Amino acid sequence: MSRIKEKFSELAAKKEKALISYIMVGFPNERATLSAVKGLVKGGADIIELGFPFSDPLADGPVIQNASTVSLEKGTKIKKFFQLVKKIRKLTDTPLVLMTYTNILYNKGYSNFISEAKKAGIDGFILPDMSIEESKEYLKAAKGNTDTIFLISPNTTKKRVKEITKVTSGFLYLVAVYGTTGIKTGIKNYTLKAIKDVKKQTQGKIPIGVGFGVSTPEDVKKYISVGVDAVIVGSAFLKLLEKTSQNQIERKITSFTKSLKKQTKI
Amino acid sequence: MKYPKGGRFGEFGGKYIPETLVPAVQELEENYLKFKNDKIFKKELDYYLKQYAGRPTPLYFAKNLTEKIGGAKIYLKREDLLHGGAHKINNTLGQALLAKKMNKKRIIAETGAGQHGVATAMACAALGMKSEVYMGYKDTIRQKLNVFRMNMLGAKVHPVKLGSKTLKDAINEAIRDWITNVENTYYLLGSAVGPHPYPVMVRDFQSVIGEEIKSQMKKLLNKNPDCVIACVGGGSNAIGTFYPLIDSSTEIIGVEAAGKGIKSGLHSATLSAGSKGVLHGMMTYLLQDKEGQITETHSISAGLDYPGVGPEHSYLKDNKRVKYHSATDSEVIDAFLLLTRTEGIIPALESAHAIADAVKVASNHKKSESIVVTLSGRGDKDVEEVQNYLDKNVKN
C-alpha cells in the first residue's frame, strides 16, 4: 500500500480528515525549507506537497509565481532537490508529494525522473498541466512506483470525472474555484455543489482533496463540514514564510499548521 | 497533416492544459469544426477579409532587389499592405467571428510586437466586441506605438512584469486570465501555437496566404514558385504560406531569429538550437536548459522573441519537408535597409528575417527560378528601434 493510501486509512480509523500542506522548495532558501518541513510535521500536517519550481508556472497565482522565481534564483536544481528529499525522509515518514509542471519530468524522461524521485522518497505527483489525454507515458512510468494525483475542476463533466478517477491514485484533487493558486474569493456555491456531486459519483472509492484558495482555519472548517476528505493549503504557508525570519520558521509554521489541523478533527 | 488526430502532428502538439480549460478547449474545437465548413460563416469571413482587411494582397515582383542580388527572381507576398499592417488580421478576423458565433462576450489576447494585439483590437472593434491584451512590459516599451494604437482602438492593455517580460510571459498571463474567467472569455491566440485546436485553426485561417500565392503564381508564370521563404516566430505566417504548398515540389524555408548569433546563446532560434519539451499546452521544440527550465530569448524583433514554436513546424523540421534557417540581428538590419532603399518598402523587423535569408538563397538559385518571400508586416512600428540600433552600432 502506498504511504498516501496508508495515511488516509489511518486517519479514517481516527475519524480525522487530512491536512495537506504545500511549500515551494528553496523558498526563500533550502534551510528555510527544512525548518518549514519540521514545523509542518510537528504541527500535524498529514501529507506534505513539495513544489519544484518551473520557469513558467501558468496555473499559479502571484504568491507561488514569486516563490518559483526566488527558488530558481537561489539555484534549486533537480539533483539537489532529490538530496533534500532524502534528508526530509530521514526526519519523517509523512507522505511526500511532488508538485511541478510536465516539462520538468518530460525533459529527463518520465520513467527516469519518477524512479529517481521514488528512490529519494517521493510518494506521488501532481502536474497541473498534465491532461489525461497526454498521460499515457507518465502513467506507465508511475505504475507501481508512485501515486498519480490528477486534478478536476467544478466545470469537469461527469464523464470526465469518471475517466480521471480511473487513472488517479492517492487522492483526487478538486480545484475549488476558477482561477490560479492563491486566489481569494471566499467559498462559492458552485464549489459546494461540485464537492457534493463528485462525492456522490466516486462513492468513497478515492479520497477527495480540495485546494486553491484554502488559507484559513475557517476555510478548512467549512470544507471539512461539507464532507471533503482532505484540504490543501499552499499560498498561505508561503506568505507566512515570506515574512518570518529563519530562526522563527519552525515555531511559526508549527503553530499555524496546528491551527489548521485542529479543524480536520471532527 | 490535414486535421491532426488528437491534435498531434506526428509526436508534436497535443493539449497539456489545466483541467479547468478542458471544457473550453473542447467547446472551441467543436465550434471550429462546425463553422469552418459553414457557408454563412465562410461568406462572412470572406467579406471581412476582402472589404475590411484588403485581401487579396499583391504578389509584387521586386525587380530592383532581384537585379541587385543577381540571382533568382524575388516576389514579395505583400501581407504588409493588409489593414493593421500585418498578416495577423487574417487570424483575428477568423477567430473573432468564431467567438461571436460562440456568444463569447469577452476576448483576451497576448501580443509580442503588438501586431496581434492591434489586429485583435481592430477585429473586435469591427465586430462590436470588447478586448483585453496582455503584453510583456519590455515589449510595451520597444513597441510603444502599438500600445497607443491598441488603446485608441478600445482595447485594454495589461503590461506583464513577470519573468522575461516578453511574449512567453504575456501568454502565461493570458492563460491565467482564461482559467479565471473561463465561463465567459474567448482566448484569441495569435500564432500557430498552444493546445489543440489552436495550431491547426490558426494555420487554416492563415492558409489564405499560401492559397493566394499559388493562384497568383499560376496566373503569372503558370507554375508554383520554386521556393517560398517566411519568418518563424510562433510560426503562423510561415505555416499559412507553407501549408498549401506542402504536397508540391516547392522548396520551403522558414527563418528564425538568430539574435546575436546562435553560439552567443542570445537568440530565439527554437528549431535550429532547441530540444523537445512541453510549454503553453503543446509538445514542441523549445529553448530550455538541461533542467527543463525555459531560457530567455533574444531578438531585435519582438514578434520573434519566443522560446517555443508551433508544433507543426517541429513536425516539418523532423520529417525534413521544410528547412529552417536563421538570420542574426545585424543581417536583419542590413536586409531592412536594403529593401527600404531598393524597393521603397519598409518591412517589419520580423519579415526582414525572411528578406535576409532570401538574399542568400536567391544568389544560389538560377535567374530563371522564382522565390516568393512572405512580407508578413510593415515596419513603421520598428523605425525607432532600427534608428537606435544604428546609433549604437555605427553602420550605414
Ligand SMILES: Cc1ncc(COP(=O)(O)O)c(C=O)c1O
Ligand atoms: C509582422 C510580423 N511577422 C511575423 C510575426 C511572427 O509571428 P508568426 O511566426 O506567428 O507569424 C509577427 C509577430 O508579432 C509579426 O508582427
